[in-house]
Amino acid sequence: MYGQDANEVRRRADAMPLEAARARIEELVPELIRHNQLYHVEDAAEIDDRSYDLLYRELEILENRFPALVREDSPTLRVGDTPVPELTPFEHRTPMLSLSNAFSDEEMRDFDTRLKRILGDDAPEHIRYSVEPKLDGLALNLIYEDGKLIAGGTRGNGTTGEDVTHNVRTIRAIPESLSGEGLPRRLSVRGEVFFPTGGFLRMNEAREAKGVKRFENPRNAAAGTLRQLNPTVAAGRPLTFLAYALGEVEGALLPGAHTAQIDTVGSWGIPVNSLNRTANGIDEVIAAISELGAKRDSLPYEIDGAVVKVDDLALQAELGFVTRSPRWAIAFKYPPPRVHTILEKVAFQVGRTGAITPVAWLAPVRVGGVTVSRATLHNEDQVRRLDLREGDTVAIERSGDVIPKVVHVVPDEGHADRAPVDFPEACPECNTPASREEGQAVLRCPNTLSCPAQVRAAIRFFGSRRAMDIDGLGEKVVDQLVELGLVRRVSDLFALSAHDLTMLDRMGKRSAEKLIAAIEASKKQPLERALAALGISEVGESTARDVARHFRSLDAIIAATEEQLIEVDGVGAIVASKLVAFFADEGHRAEVMRLREFGVEFPEIAPPAPEDEGSPASPVAGQVFVLTGTLPTLKRSEAKARIEAVGGKVTGSVSKKTDFLVAGEAAGSKLTKATSLGVTVIDEATLLEMLA
Ligand code: IVH
Numbered sequence: 001m002y003g004q005d006a007n008e009v010r011r012r013a014d015a016m017p018l019e020a021a022r023a024r025i026e027e028l029v030p031e032l033i034r035h036n037q038l039y040h041v042e043d044a045a046e047i048d049d050r051s052y053d054l055l056y057r058e059l060e061i062l063e064n065r066f067p068a069l070v071r072e073d074s075p076t077l078r079v080g081d082t083p084v085p086e087l088t089p090f091e092h093r094t095p096m097l098s099l100s101n102a103f104s105d106e107e108m109r110d111f112d113t114r115l116k117r118i119l120g121d122d123a124p125e126h127i128r129y130s131v132e133p134k135l136d137g138l139a140l141n142l143i144y145e146d147g148k149l150i151a152g153g154t155r156g157n158g159t160t161g162e163d164v165t166h167n168v169r170t171i172r173a174i175p176e177s178l179s180g181e182g183l184p185r186r187l188s189v190r191g192e193v194f195f196p197t198g199g200f201l202r203m204n205e206a207r208e209a210k211g212v213k214r215f216e217n218p219r220n221a222a223a224g225t226l227r228q229l230n231p232t233v234a235a236g237r238p239l240t241f242l243a244y245a246l247g248e249v250e251g252a253l254l255p256g257a258h259t260a261q262i263d264t265v266g267s268w269g270i271p272v273n274s275l276n277r278t279a280n281g282i283d284e285v286i287a288a289i290s291e292l293g294a295k296r297d298s299l300p301y302e303i304d305g306a307v308v309k310v311d312d313l314a315l316q317a318e319l320g321f322v323t324r325s326p327r328w329a330i331a332f333k334y335p336p337p338r339v340h341t342i343l344e345k346v347a348f349q350v351g352r353t354g355a356i357t358p359v360a361w362l363a364p365v366r367v368g369g370v371t372v373s374r375a376t377l378h379n380e381d382q383v384r385r386l387d388l389r390e391g392d393t394v395a396i397e398r399s400g401d402v403i404p405k406v407v408h409v410v411p412d413e414g415h416a417d418r419a420p421v422d423f424p425e426a427c428p429e430c431n432t433p434a435s436r437e438e439g440q441a442v443l444r445c446p447n448t449l450s451c452p453a454q455v456r457a458a459i460r461f462f463g464s465r466r467a468m469d470i471d472g473l474g475e476k477v478v479d480q481l482v483e484l485g486l487v488r489r490v491s492d493l494f495a496l497s498a499h500d501l502t503m504l505d506r507m508g509k510r511s512a513e514k515l516i517a518a519i520e521a522s523k524k525q526p527l528e529r530a531l532a533a534l535g536i537s538e539v540g541e542s543t544a545r546d547v548a549r550h551f552r553s554l555d556a557i558i559a560a561t562e563e564q565l566i567e568v569d570g571v572g573a574i575v576a577s578k579l580v581a582f583f584a585d586e587g588h589r590a591e592v593m594r595l596r597e598f599g600v601e602f603p604e605i606a607p608p609a610p611e612d613e614g615s616p617a618s619p620v621a622g623q624v625f626v627l628t629g630t631l632p633t634l635k636r637s638e639a640k641a642r643i644e645a646v647g648g649k650v651t652g653s654v655s656k657k658t659d660f661l662v663a664g665e666a667a668g669s670k671l672t673k674a675t676s677l678g679v680t681v682i683d684e685a686t687l688l689e690m691l692a
Pocket of ligand 1: 097098099132133134135136137138139140155191192244245307326329331
């Protein structure tokens, strides 16, 4: 990576005995923290980037070799390697409000009538409204002083959000400086941060190719991105912004109508929505909402409604607020986009563990701005319940998430003549007779080692970030490797040459060499990763870690009996039996042996030093966590289980005893309380790093 000195660092770190490593880590952590501070906060770096990277690398190697020595304050536990201080609270000088909703034209008319009643004699015959697309992202408050962007914060509970200035500065649509007539001394502009549909879909494809989990929907992705501590994450993602309201304005006189104000803000260089329009009276509003609704599918971003606001600021002031929303505005919510299409086929897909699941193949259709041709079907029961038959017309609905669901069959005359879906007797990929475990709805292909679908999935998984982390071993590469017969089992990866790889589509000499180097480097992955990478059913990352740390060597794990395995915290009877069955299988044993022959190290974990005995191996162990808001990828129950699996505690409310608040989208009072108590607030990505 860095030539000579990098090799030297690696060689030394690789050879360092435990006690020396412990002492070196004690030096490295404070030193790296100090350089971070100098670089990011004080803007007074003492060493160049490369020297910093080498120190960091050295720490990483030592920590990988001796996970028990990872310090809680280690810079490697921060997201990415250019940490920003934990998100700090962001006070909104004028509150960021939410909107009440309307779901029908009738409710819109009620809204107009209500306003006229409140305004009494001041009510015009036709109230002038602004009708605007309601973007589905998250609200952001930008502060400009003398035309310069100085800060950006999320909405939070409306009064206090989080400071995300570091990420805001990476959003190209948000200008660093404004220009034009009559700039205020201080200006607060509110708007929505979101992913355009195209950028979102491309980003997801790239994630999939890299073996990283797809984002389910653009909104979660936007929230997760904006809350990252490391701005390089946001910088690499196509977030954008449109302004829709002003907060406090000091030192300037702005027009007396909302739309005119937004136009003014636009003239200073802040992006505003060109689809905003005015409507005189509620009939025009209703027409505008329906016109906007008709455009929905052709917009480059997702909208979930239309926001209707009284345009005249004097009337707004007269109408005022109720609790947290203004009386003068309302959000009309469109129903989730639903379309009809033909169910061409129910196909069967074989997963990594051999589960055979039905997938709906649809005649391609646009729904909510995205063309879809597949929908998930969970299992046989669902197919039977919906009574799906190939050739049926089906209603599908896509509410935010990328993959739509089949809602129902649209009755037609042909339905009764069509045959119910046949569930396969054999694996659709390798023809091995499928089996169904007692009492389970899932069909399985038992041919784990040579079913092409399982082999492809196993290899993809083996190379993924969560396992051996082989950069460049994306889905398309794996599929070709299997198809060309270059790889029939995981260990074949280590027999590949750069020359072999140049046979693949779009694989030049340089990428081939890089991939070979990444495969080579993966041989040194710690035991827990190498164990997880084997893809043993029920043995995920956290179980692999528990087992690896308990037994400390692959041979000990292979030799372990079910009774011994059950002694490991977090390992139950099912996991124990899966592990034993896996290693009892001759094919699997041969494959593990072959991996070792190729040089995969499955490195032994050194026993902890005496004073370390019983000390927590994970930075999460012994820490008290509170979870709040919607996390971008984990369900709260999953997050809880994973924290507990490594000895952390999860409680329901924030107190002085709380060590970490894990805050997701729409975190509310717990976040406020945590920040006021000085509890460290982290996002999901940071939690995952700590758990890793
Ligand atoms: S105005 C006082 N206008 O919808 C008015 N909001 O529940 C405050 N949103 O948090 C919001 N597009 O993030 C407004 N054109 C638009 C909007 C919009 C999307 C979001 C916003 C807010 C939520 C309201």
